[in-house]
Amino acid sequence: MRKWLPLLTICLGTFMLLIDVTIVNVALPEIAGDLDASFSSLQWVVNAYALAMAALLLGAGSIADLVGHRRIYVGGLILFAVSSLICGISPNPSVLIVARVVQGIGAAAMAATTFPLLNGSYSGRDRGVAYGMWGAIAGASSAVGPILGGILTEAASWRWIFFVNLPLSIIAIVLCVVALRDMTETHSARIDVAGMAAFAVAAASATYALIRANEHSWSDTGTRSMLLVAAVALAAFVVIERRSAQPMFDLALLRERSFVGVLVAAVTLFLAAFAALMYTSIWLQSVGGMSPIEAGLVGLPLSIMAFLVSGAFGRFLHGANPGRIIGSGLLMVGIGGLLGGVFVRDDAGWLALVPGYIAIGAGVGLSTATLGSAAMGAVAPHRGGMATGAVNTAQQLGMAFGIAALGSVFTARAKDVLGARAVPDIDSAARAIAGGRSSVLTADAPEQLRPALQEAIYAAAVSGVQGTLIASGLVGLLGGVLTLVLIRPTHLSGTEEAPNAEVMKEVAGA
Template identity: 45%
Template sequence: MRKWMPLLAVCLGTFMLLIDVTIVSVALPQMTDSLDASFSALQWVVDIYVLVLAALLMALGSLSDLAGARRVYLAGLAVFALASLACGLSTSSAMLIAARGVQGLGAAAMFATNTALLASNYQGRDRGVAFGMWGAVNGAAAAAGPILGGLLTQHLDWRWIFLVNLPVAAVALFIGAKHLAGSATRVDRRIDLPGTLGFTLAATLLIFALIRAGEEGWGAGSTLALFGGSALALIAFLLVERGRRDPMLDLGLLRTPSFATLMTGAVVFSAAAFANLVFVSVWAQSVLDFSPVKAGLILMPFSGMSFIAAGLAGRFLASVPPQYPIGGGLLLIGAGSFLEMFLTGTSGWTALLAGFLVAGIGVGIASPILASAALAAAPADRAGMAGGAANTFRQLGFALGIPAVGTVVSGVIATKLADSGLFTDSDAAAELVTGGQSAAALAPVAEESRGAAQRVIEDAYAAGLDQVFLIGGLVAVVAGVLVLLVVRGSTVPAESGHPQRTADLTTAP
């Protein structure tokens, strides 16, 4: 039993950091009411965590090469726990967003060191078992997030979705400090701070621009300025990376058609499959009047099917050329999205069931192969960077997908509410409805018109989700076809417990 203590320490931390990607989704309506927050602010509660995680993943991987994976992992655990406490004690949306950003820093430190720690603590057959268990825990985190979030929110308070991390982190720290062995360090690596800053700035401004587009419109001066700033930051990032001895991302990799297409597929994979789930949860609670627990449960067919399919794919598709499971998975995600796009104002949650099942299979098929395919598409001396890039682009896809979906949903709802003529300020009402505050949007409406206004809201939210499913399905299908046509190469050789091969079994974004 003692030999599995390092695995337990790593799995506890990984379970927390991944569950915190999805656990927030069912609590958003309660957070909005409790903190009197705007919808755009609540988008940042989800987004800032994933953005920081994505932006710092490769940089903290480099830091772990210098300082040691054990030290960086334990420091990340401590930062994550303190930030979780700050999240639970937040008295304003600004405080919560800031704490979530720090939480993302801790999560990046843990996620960046997982494979190195397991590889250094286990050898031979034990290494294969350890990575297999780690992948299963990752999948379980994706499935459990919405349900655990619903239980804690409904029976305790939304703050407990963060406070519950404290005892888990304490146990993981104790076991990790006592049982984790260190990994080899490298003195020939440097942290690419300019590249990290440029990448973070470009992604942050782009997310700001997408959120602003939903509030002010795509042609608004502030929206265009933010898009322009993001483009300039991206250009600066590319120029900086060209001259770095140890770049965060070797731009030569992106000149390889297979690798560049895989990174595009990774972004689309998370954006198309996961970003809409936040708004499905809000729809279930505010339109269908579901409890947080029930809202979490309706996502189970998706996460459960993806978990099952990921286990089967990892076992039976390992020797299949990567373009087929990844491209096929994206096509199934697209097909699932198309099946979901028939919601009406009178639809129940079962209208999404078939689409959830099909998309879940697609996620499960593509997910275990993405990182190993990136490895196969990169030179051997860039293998670690390629695997880190795959995880980074997946998280980035989710971070960008949230505001993009929010902008589409809010825009459709605003149009429908304005057309009804029942709302004096349709834009303000649309923001309330999109964020799960339908009751507040109905409050100014005359008593005799509230029944009709409620039906307009139900139809409008369904129409907004239908539009999201259509766009997501089209993007996923295009990405799937590109992967099938462009990506070439074989999978990574089947070595027992290869870190990057087995580490990507998670079905989370």
């Protein structure tokens, strides 16, 4: 039993950092009332965490490769615990937002070291079991967040969605000291500060631009300005890394077709599987009248399938062709999105989502764990943090881009429906529906017009959700095909630390 303590340690950290992406959403009304927070402040309570993670994941992985993965993981846990405490006792929105940024930094440190620690703790079939169970926890965590958040908020207070991290963090820290070991020895190489700064600016600017595009539009001056800043910073990052003797991210990895395939899979998986969940939740709550807990429970089929598939099949995937597994999982996610697009129509309710969620959950269960092992198989062991940081950054950016892009799809479809029903000011109305503010539209309307307006709002929301599901389904299918083509079985065989020939030469030269 002791041999599974490292897995328990890593899964505890993964569970905490992933549920904190979604657990806050259901508590926002309580936070607004208690702290007198504005709508803009509430948005940043959610977005600050994701922004910090996206900006620092790659840098955290690079530092971990130099100073030790276990050390960075423990540091991330401590930072996460302290910031969670500050979140829970925050007296005003400003303190809460800053604490969420620090929480995101701790989460980045944990996420960037997960795969190297798993690889260092297990080998052979045990590694397949470990990745399978980790994938089951990861796949289920995002959907569990809203349910747990709703229960804690209703039973105690919104502050307990943060306080609950404290005992889990203490347990994980103790287990780290007792059970975890590093896969590789630490190195005395210089930290690439310039590269880290350039990439942090690029990732933060791109993520902020995507968030802003979802709130305002792609044509907004602020959105375009931040995209320009991201492009300039990314160009600077490339120049710095090409000239650096010890780069934070080895650009030569991008010449490896299999590693590029892993990054493509990471982006498309999180976009196709999870980005549309925000809009289905808005539809169920603001238009369908469900409570946060009820809306969260609708996502249980996805979580259960992800947990069962990853947990049941993970131990059998060791040594299998990762490209086929990940590609097949993405194709299932794509099929699930299209199933949702078929069933969510007219006067459909929450049951229309279930068939698609089951397929998406199965696809997530297949892909998630194998994605991590495939990333580690593409690089030398001492670059595990670099590979993990790159994959996790791709996932975060895929999620952020997906939410923004699907938001545009939602509003465009909603506008078509509202325009056909002669609803005035369709642009503002469509954005209100996409942002979960449908009640404002009906409250401001004359009483005699409310029944017709409510019908129009429901039809617009259904059409918007249908569009997001179809779009995400198509992305899943495209990602599956690209993954099958790009990831080569000879390079990523899933064998013991079996990097490809070029990486083997690099290790020998070191």
